[in-house]
Amino acid sequence: MSKVLYSVILPYAVFIVCFVPILSNYYFDVPMLRSIDAELRNWSTLIGLTAMFLGLANITIYYYRETKRRKHMEWQFGVYSIILTYAWIIYGLSQGGLTSSAYNQIYVFVKGHSEAAQIGLLTFFFVTAAFRTFRAKNIQALVLLTFAFITFIGVAPWGEQVWSGWPAFSEWILVGITMAGSRAILIAASVGLVAMVVRIVLRYEKGGLIRG
């Protein structure tokens, strides 16, 4: 009984105590709500930031498990990753973080360039995705293909040489149909989102943590 109280009912109470004032602050003009809202949001940010230590612990455990595998090229990477992660943290903290230009340089050349190279891979992946997906197997696929095609050529320089109106046409599709479609997606998603949150508040949702 007490286990249920501590692990289910009290967390739910905490959830409601956070949820109600923040939601009502948006609608009602009550000064006290405003300060509660600011305080709770600050708390939430701080808790989210502190969660990085859990992430660090989690990945350390993962790497540690990897170092125990005796397969070729498995444990070496576990050791490498642990050393690099902690060396980075120690170096960054000793340099003073973002205000140090030496740290920034390393950050950009290692992280920035990795990121750019990863994003650069998207171009290649689009090739195979297009080859696999843009096959007119049924009407749905044909519709997807046709419209992807129009806007895809709309940006290409040779598109406007084939037909001078192409860029304008593709722009029109983006402004008209795409905007309408994404508007419908947004509106419907907002209804679904609110309904799901209400189910959590009413403890109807089976999955997740605040369970019924």
Added chain:
Amino acid sequence: MKKEEGASVTIWSKALSVRPEWFWLIALILIIVPMAVPPRVPFKVNDSTLRIYEYVKKIPDGSVIVSGGLGQWAFIYETSAAFMAFLTQIKNKNVKLIIFPLSTDSLMFEPWAVSVTGFDKVKEYGKDWVVLNYVPGGADIILPAFMTNIKGLCRTDLYGTPLEQIPIFKNVNSYKDITLWVDCGANSIPSLARYVAPYKVPIIGFVHSAYYGMFQPYIAAGQVYEMTNGIRGGGEYEKLVGYTSWNLGTITMDSYQLYSIYILALVIIANVGTQMLKREEKT
């Protein structure tokens, strides 16, 4: 007859199950070839890019331009084409450039852009251009402080020299001394519109094509003067200033030419192949 049909089945089914690595290799070649032999495909210059070019051309002597943006390194690449074209355009004008980075990535990116375009060879550091150090705290806090009191917010430049010792800051104190704000970043326009536009400092933005449509309302509301449309806008700007040493926009447009034809060919092959296979299965 039958044998030939069998052969066509294997051709199409083979074509449809080629390992993806080959497609990627061809794509890589098609991207690299135009870089080696630039064909410089012609394309129209958009009105908004033209307006930016004309605006910068008419900037009076002795103006102070602030370049400040935020975004991650990899995402700034797309807008860097237009930014470097802009640097090339103001290289031979009598203007001063203050780089005020809003994120650590732009702190490293913008000085690099300056060195690539050769801006630093023509202009003198400290007198004509300067890089301020990054101030943590987020755009919401540091932008308003910057607009009212530059020296109070940024004590030193990137290399640790106090601002009082830098000649450019003799006459530059606050928003009153800024002629133009240029943004080379990924998504800084909303914060700039909120904190810079109220001081009547004109803003020129080099933005991603994904955001170009999204940020149009800021232009309509008069908060932002004009924006370039992603990498294509960069290519147009480069064409207007007569090409830069980085030239990313033009090269990307060239590569896109071949790349898009390649995708087109692949889609046609995939569709014809699927239809042929379907027909073979029926018989």
Added chain:
Amino acid sequence: MVNIWIPIGVAIAIATWSFLIKESPVFRWAERTFISAAIGHTVVVGVYTLRDRYYPITAQGQYLLIIPAILGYLYLFVLWRRGRWIASYPIAITMGVGLATQVRGTIDADFLGQTLGLIREGGRIVGTPWQTAFTSALTVVVTLFSLSYFIFTVKPTGAFGRVYGGMYKLGQYCLLAALGAMAGNYILGTGLAVTVATIQRIIFSLQGLG
């Protein structure tokens, strides 16, 4: 002065692209370097942010801030089998604050904002040049059809059901058209520019331009 980080950056880029050939220890080196750098950076920035945010506890005597400080560390109890439930408390706060913020935001921006946008679009059908009127009418119709795709509980029987069935099909096509157009327009934006920039960056580094 030769910057030692430039060749390392180039090596990382090439190692990353080796993924196109095969997942190999080379790619794995790039991947692990990236992940470690990202986590390391998160922790470095996070520690300084936490220091600044908790500064008022001692400086201004805001002792209330001790609560989130403790709650944040309660997350670590997840790793201990018997004390796992303790981590429910920080989760409950994050969920409560986050979901409330999102609900109020989504009702205002998506539900009301987009509905208002739709109605204003409808207002543009009359009294404008025919091109604008046509685009607006099309936008309104496409939005309404697309919305009908998201209705889940109507059975396709009876007169109403059959009308709905038709709307549902049309709505699906409208959504697919919108998604296709987005996908086609999207790829030039970020992808190719960064790919070309990465190649060019490698070339520049080899030439010593930085």
Added chain:
Amino acid sequence: MSVFLRGRIADFLIFVVLFVSTWLATRLARMGKGREIRPIPALDAIYEGIGRAAEMGRPAFMTPGAGDVGRAPVVAGLAILDVMATQCAKLDVPLLTVFGQGALGAAEMIVAEAYRREGKPELYSPGKQVLFFSGDQYARTAGEAGLFQREKPALNVFVGDFYSEMLYIGEAGARVGAMQIGGTIQQLGIPLMAITMDYLMIGEEMFAVAASITRDPVQTGSIMAQDVGKMILLSISIIGVIAMLLGSKIMIDLLST
């Protein structure tokens, strides 16, 4: 009237309407008067995919992106994770998930609880099923791509917040021949999902799947609430558009109060 903030009355009324309709729909569903919903292929595909993974002896993979538990799409992902973890524990399929730092704790709790419920708590341990590849968008993606190549999952489920990286993960998953199911409400992610996924949940379908994933009739019946919300919205828009055509801005004024 002064209790309300300016321009927030319509906001509040909409919330109240959605709240009451959800409550009523669930009440009706509990009384056995819930309505059936149209089949959503992605829902059955999740169960089918786990069965397929069990046959092939390969793991199942799931991720909701990098968001924290305060993001509604991530919460939807957690609801799906709950069912997936239970099924995986039942069929002895190894489960791999990647979460952002803010959802890591919740994910560990759900997975541990699922394995305990199925009587196999010894199979779970922290950092084994639930992984963390940093909160950075592309670092996480690279980690997932490498993981796909090494572990070769048979089922990939992406439900949550996804942006441009979707093309990357989707292709990396397709390369190892995994069955892929995706759902998001992000405008940048949906088109890329459309071209890489086998089964797609567009926007709200994701929430509908999250609500009915347990295949519990009461849960499924409560989806009717969402339809009531959309019906109201459709009528508001149609009335508004007609009013605008007749030259009246009444709906705009009403919604802006």
